[in-house]
Amino acid sequence: xxxxxxxxxxxxxxxxxxxxxxxxxxxxxxxxxxxxxxxxxxxxxxxxxxxxxxxxxxxxxxxxxxxxxxxxxxxxxxxxxxxxxxxxxxxxxxxxxxxxxxxxxxxxxxxxxxxxxxxxx
Numbered sequence: 001x002x003x004x005x006x007x008x009x010x011x012x013x014x015x016x017x018x019x020x021x022x023x024x025x026x027x028x029x030x031x032x033x034x035x036x037x038x039x040x041x042x043x044x045x046x047x048x049x050x051x052x053x054x055x056x057x058x059x060x061x062x063x064x065x066x067x068x069x070x071x072x073x074x075x076x077x078x079x080x081x082x083x084x085x086x087x088x089x090x091x092x093x094x095x096x097x098x099x100x101x102x103x104x105x106x107x108x109x110x111x112x113x114x115x116x117x118x119x120x121x
Contacts, residue, residue, distance in 0.1 A: 007058045008095035010103040016117035017100075017109060024100030025114055027093040031084070039111040040104050046079065053105035058098055065094060 001009045001020065011018040017025075028040070035046040042048030053061065068083035084090040090097070103109045 002095075008099050008102075010099040010108070012103060012108045013117045015109070016115040017103065019116060019119065020096045021099040021103055021109075022114055022116045023093060024096035024098065027089065027097050028100055031087070031090050032097065040101050041111075046081070049101050050105045053098075053102050058102075061098055061101075062094060065090065065097075 001011065001018070003009055008020070010021040010024075012021070028036075032040075032049075035043060036049050037043040037046070040049040042051070056064075064081055066083065066085040068085075069081045071079045100114075103114075
């Protein structure tokens with residue numbers, strides 16, 4: 001599910017998430033949480049993505065994940081986001097990872113593994 005500009009959208013019903021957002025949680029947990037902390041809350045290595053997604057859009061998020069980034073830091077040193085552009089586990093699930101993190105950033109879902117709702121087939 002995407003909007004008119006191709007931005008991935010999440011859905012939350014009664015505190016439960018759609019399949020894409022749930023998959024995003026799983027993929028985030030397998031590839032991103034080591035640096036960005038559980039639930040996108042950040043760590044000493046990397047910023048809180050729940051905060052970052054309040055300032056950047058999907059296209060900026062995709063650019064950074066695909067190509068990486070180095071932020072020069074004074075007392076804290078340089079921070080490096082590695083490129084994931086060749087990692088199929090991340091790139092084929094990028095929209096779902098965004099959905100999960102955006103739902104967290106918008107405070108539509110809480111911490112921990114979200115529950116899925118059953119979609120009508």
